[in-house]
Every structure is written in structure tokens, then in C-alpha cells.
Amino acid sequence: MTKPSVAIIGAGIAGLTLARRLNGQARVTLFDKSRGTGGRMATRRGERAAFDHGAQYFTIRDSRFHAALEPFLEAGQVQAWASALMRLGTDGTAERLADRAPRFVGVPSMTALPKALAEGLDLRLGCQILSLQRQADGWHLSTSGETCGPFDLVVSTAPAPQTRLLMPFARTELQALDAVRMNGCFTLMLALTQGTQPPAEAAQVAHPIISWIGANHSKPDRDAAPALVIHANNRWADQHIETPVETVRDAMLSACRSLFPGFDWDAVLSVDLHRWRHANVDVPLGQPFLLDADRRLAACGDWCLGNRVEAAFLSATALADALEPQLAKGS
Ligand SMILES: Cc1cc2nc3c(=O)[nH]c(=O)nc-3n(C[C@H](O)[C@H](O)[C@H](O)COP(=O)(O)OP(=O)(O)OC[C@H]3O[C@@H](n4cnc5c(N)ncnc54)[C@H](O)[C@@H]3O)c2cc1C
Incomplete structure (x- = not known):
């Protein structure tokens, strides 16, 4: 048959x-x-650094998901990302969020899991x-x-x-x-000079333009080059989904400068932006x-x-x- x-x-x-x-x-x-x-489990390799510019991490709550990932956990292609998860406010406040579930990433990049699958x-x-x-x-x-x-x-x-x-x-x-209903998103990718201290390793951001900042190099077994991944707020992204990318990039950079005044902005070696038309599920x-x-x-x-x-x-x-x-x- x-x-x-x-x-x-x-x-x-x-x-x-x-x-x-x-x-x-x-x-x-x-x-x-x-x-x-990999689709939205994505990694972009720039000249200076690599960026997981879609999903930042994933959680494993269901036993079937755990069973399916077991071989990749054993092989080290999926590992826990131990950085503390923070919530940053517009007023400079930083609060550590409780870990409801461990956060996992593909190793050495987010696309390692889809490649193996x-x-x-x-x-x-x-x-x-x-x-x-x-x-x-x-x-x-x-x-x-x-x-x-x-x-x-x-x-x-x-x-x-x-x-x-x-x-x-x-x-x-x-x-x-x-x-x-799905929301759009923009991802700003910044390559930094060696030794630069990131504003945060993994943080949700309560801001009308910025929703997330992560230090890609703080994930396990990453390229040593320091790299920041910054996501736009979904609602703001939807409102600007047809706006020229240069304008979006500048607005996100300006929001970051006001959010992180103590960061060494001279350490930024390159700036890149990715537009996701259908990034996250709203309904x-x-x-x-x-x-x-x-x-x-x-x-x-x-x-x-x-x-x-x-x-x-x-x-x-x-x-x-x-x-x-x-x-x-x-x-
Ligand atoms: C910026 C961002 C941040 C995120 N953060 C997280 C997070 O921290 N944690 C988390 O768990 N999830 C996160 N997500 C969501 C997560 O990435 C998705 O839930 C998941 O990857 C969706 O997988 P999927 O297979 O359903 O869809 P997708 O990964 O979108 O796969 C669909 C595939 O279809 C292909 N395709 C579409 N149309 C066609 C066509 N006509 N012909 C051929 N191919 C086509 C696309 O190229 C794509 O590869 C994030 C997503 C984004 C974009």
C-alpha cells in the first residue's frame, strides 16, 4: 500500500x-x-555578533514537550538560561521577577533545536x-x-x-x-565592544515603546561577542508596522537612551533592526x-x-x- x-x-x-x-x-x-x-525561533549572524532575534527563550511545562526535548537536553542542544529575569520601570526601578519555570534556549543558538529536529x-x-x-x-x-x-x-x-x-x-x-489576532514586533540588535556591561541580562521593560532587553551573550555557550536584543512593545509596533525602518530604529534607540542613561552608548558597534509582521499571538x-x-x-x-x-x-x-x-x- x-x-x-x-x-x-x-x-x-x-x-x-x-x-x-x-x-x-x-x-x-x-x-x-x-x-x-526555525521560523520565529530565529538567529541572525551579523559581522560582529549573533542575535536570537525572535523567541528569547522557552519554558517546558507540559510533560509531552519535556519528553520530546529530552534527547536534545541530553545532547546539550537545549540548555537552561540562568540569568535572573528582571522587570525594569521607566523610573529606573528594577525588580527581580519570581522564576515560575526555568527558561531554556537552543545552544549554541536558538536555531540549534529546529536544525536538530x-x-x-x-x-x-x-x-x-x-x-x-x-x-x-x-x-x-x-x-x-x-x-x-x-x-x-x-x-x-x-x-x-x-x-x-x-x-x-x-x-x-x-x-x-x-x-x-496576532501582533507585530520590531527587534533592535546592537553589537557591543568587548567588556561592555549590558543594562540587563534578561528584562521585561514597562515602557510604551520597549518591552524587552536581553544580553544574547549571557545565554549558555554563545559567541563571546557582547550583543543586545531589544524588542518593541507590541501595541507600538502594530501602530508603526508600515513606518520606515530607519524611523522605527531611531525611535527605539532614543527610547533606550532615556531608559538606560548609565549605559555606555559609545560602545555600540552596529545597529540592526528586524520587522516581524506576525510576531506574537494576541487572541x-x-x-x-x-x-x-x-x-x-x-x-x-x-x-x-x-x-x-x-x-x-x-x-x-x-x-x-x-x-x-x-x-x-x-x-
Ligand atoms: C520577537 C519575538 C519574541 C518571542 N519571544 C518568545 C519567548 O520569549 N518565548 C516563547 O515561548 N515564544 C516567543 N515567541 C513566540 C515563538 O517564537 C512562537 O510561538 C513559535 O516560534 C511559533 O512557531 P510556529 O511553528 O507556530 O510558527 P513559525 O515559527 O512562525 O513558523 C512558521 C513558518 O512558516 C513559514 N511560512 C509562512 N508562510 C509560508 C509560505 N507561504 N510558504 C512557505 N513557508 C511559509 C515561515 O517562514 C515560518 O518558518 C516570540 C516571537 C517573536 C517573533
């Missing part, structure tokens, strides 16, 4: 989790428009899926240069607004997708996945359950639980 074929759009934590679960029972092909895996999978990188066409033999996926298929099932793990545009779901699923779907068994379409990702790496894993795991019995029947 020929195994069913499954196309998964997106090689972030959700797509990789799903692909690993279904691989074997189905012929799985994973497509991602980026040059690397991708091993052995049929992965097509730099491959943006532009549309899906249903033909008698199954789904065909169009990229800018070719058409791939047929596939018995197509799953999108792209952020909800992109899944909404791409997937030819029935009205019920499209209405559910319309109710999901989730409220159910673990979407599945249209008649059309043979599905979707999962963090936006189904919440705003975290673990939510992406749990969404993909729930979809795999639902699909496995069907795939075992060869349907």
Missing part, C-alpha cells in the same frame, strides 16, 4: 514537530520560504507556497518557479493571517481564522488545530493555543494525534 503524501507548509517548531510525528506513516514534504528552519526530513527551503490547486489526484502546490504534488493532505503552520490568505478552507475554518484560535477532513486541509501553530514555543509544539502534537489513526488506515 502506498503511504499517503503530506505537504507541511512552514518549518518552525510546529511544522517540524508535525513532520517528525507523521514521517514514516506518510511521505512528508516540508516547505519553508526562508533559507533556514529537521534532521532526516524531506525539507525544501527557500520555497514559498503561493497557492494550492485541487486536482483529481490531490493537492498541487505552486511556488514562483514550479508546481509540487500531488499531496493527499496539506497542512499550513504559517502564522494565522498568512494561513488565512493561503489555504482554501471552507467558510467555518476561514471565519475561525478571522477571529485570531488565539482557542482550539488546538483546524482540520477539514473532506477537503484534506489542516492548520496548526502557536496561534491556535497561545503565544509561546510550547503552544506551537502542543498544537502540532494534537493535530498529529488526530491524523495518525487516519494515516494508519492509508487515507
Whole structure:
């Protein structure tokens, strides 16, 4: 019996989790428009330093997430980030936040985990899926240069607004997708001269423009070059998502200068900015996945359950639980 074929759009934590679960029972092909895996678990390597410019860390609360990560914890590709988590106020106050759960990171960069998860999978990188066409033999996926298929099932793990545009779901699923809200974000990346003391190692910031500052080099086994990662406040980012990046960069730098007057700003060697159109989940779907068994379409990702790496894993795991019995029947 020929195994069913499954196309998964997106090689972030959700797509990789799903692909690993279904691989074997189905012929799985994973497509991602980026040059690397990981999606919003991202690392940018600049000339002077490396920056985890998406997810800063993740927590492991669910036992299934822990079990799935066990081999990578043992191999040291996932390690705890021990820096104290602070909350900084606009008035210069600094309060240590209680550790509700240990914070974990990929080692030596955030992308180490997705890279390890991708091993052995049929992965097509730099491959943006532009549309899906249903033909008698199954789904065909169009990229800018070719058409791939047929596939018995197509799953999108792209952020909800992109899944909404791409997937030819029935009205019920499209209405559910319309109710999901995601926020934008900007990430400012500063490379510093050796020995510079960062304003904080890991801190939430209560400020209308800035929400987070982290010292990338304080994470385990990082590149020694000191590097700061600073996230914008989501609401402010949404209001400025179409603003020229130079203007956003200058506004964030100016906010940081007033927040951290004691920091040695002459130690900044380079400044870079990344725009995330769909960074964080504001209003989730409220159910673990979407599945249209008649059309043979599905979707999962963090936006189904919440705003975290673990939510992406749990969404993909729930979809795999639902699909496995069907795939075992060869349907
Ligand atoms: C700035 C920022 C800070 C964050 N901080 C944290 C944090 O501290 N802790 C935490 O737990 N989480 C954090 N998150 C959230 C976390 O990164 C996400 O919850 C998680 O990575 C989502 O995984 P995913 O697989 O659902 O989606 P994604 O990682 O977004 O993966 C979707 C993939 O789909 C691909 N794609 C989209 N459209 C197409 C297409 N048409 N064709 C092909 N490929 C396509 C994308 O390239 C992407 O790789 C943060 C996110 C951001 C952006």
C-alpha cells in the first residue's frame, strides 16, 4: 500500500514537530520560504555578533514537550538560561521577577533545536507556497518557479493571517481564522565592544515603546561577542508596522537612551533592526488545530493555543494525534 503524501507548509517548531510525528506513516514534504528552519525561533549572524532575534527563550511545562526535548537536553542542544529575569520601570526601578519555570534556549543558538529536529526530513527551503490547486489526484502546490504534488493532505503552520490568505478552507475554518489576532514586533540588535556591561541580562521593560532587553551573550555557550536584543512593545509596533525602518530604529534607540542613561552608548558597534509582521499571538484560535477532513486541509501553530514555543509544539502534537489513526488506515 502506498503511504499517503503530506505537504507541511512552514518549518518552525510546529511544522517540524508535525513532520517528525507523521514521517514514516506518510511521505512528508516540508516547505519553508526562508533559507533556514526555525521560523520565529530565529538567529541572525551579523559581522560582529549573533542575535536570537525572535523567541528569547522557552519554558517546558507540559510533560509531552519535556519528553520530546529530552534527547536534545541530553545532547546539550537545549540548555537552561540562568540569568535572573528582571522587570525594569521607566523610573529606573528594577525588580527581580519570581522564576515560575526555568527558561531554556537552543545552544549554541536558538536555531540549534529546529536544525536538530529537521534532521532526516524531506525539507525544501527557500520555497514559498503561493497557492494550492485541487486536482483529481490531490493537492498541487505552486511556488514562483514550479508546481509540487500531488499531496493527499496539506497542512499550513504559517502564522494565522498568512494561513488565512493561503489555504482554501471552507467558510467555518476561514471565519475561525478571522477571529485570531496576532501582533507585530520590531527587534533592535546592537553589537557591543568587548567588556561592555549590558543594562540587563534578561528584562521585561514597562515602557510604551520597549518591552524587552536581553544580553544574547549571557545565554549558555554563545559567541563571546557582547550583543543586545531589544524588542518593541507590541501595541507600538502594530501602530508603526508600515513606518520606515530607519524611523522605527531611531525611535527605539532614543527610547533606550532615556531608559538606560548609565549605559555606555559609545560602545555600540552596529545597529540592526528586524520587522516581524506576525510576531506574537494576541487572541488565539482557542482550539488546538483546524482540520477539514473532506477537503484534506489542516492548520496548526502557536496561534491556535497561545503565544509561546510550547503552544506551537502542543498544537502540532494534537493535530498529529488526530491524523495518525487516519494515516494508519492509508487515507
Ligand atoms: C520577537 C519575538 C519574541 C518571542 N519571544 C518568545 C519567548 O520569549 N518565548 C516563547 O515561548 N515564544 C516567543 N515567541 C513566540 C515563538 O517564537 C512562537 O510561538 C513559535 O516560534 C511559533 O512557531 P510556529 O511553528 O507556530 O510558527 P513559525 O515559527 O512562525 O513558523 C512558521 C513558518 O512558516 C513559514 N511560512 C509562512 N508562510 C509560508 C509560505 N507561504 N510558504 C512557505 N513557508 C511559509 C515561515 O517562514 C515560518 O518558518 C516570540 C516571537 C517573536 C517573533
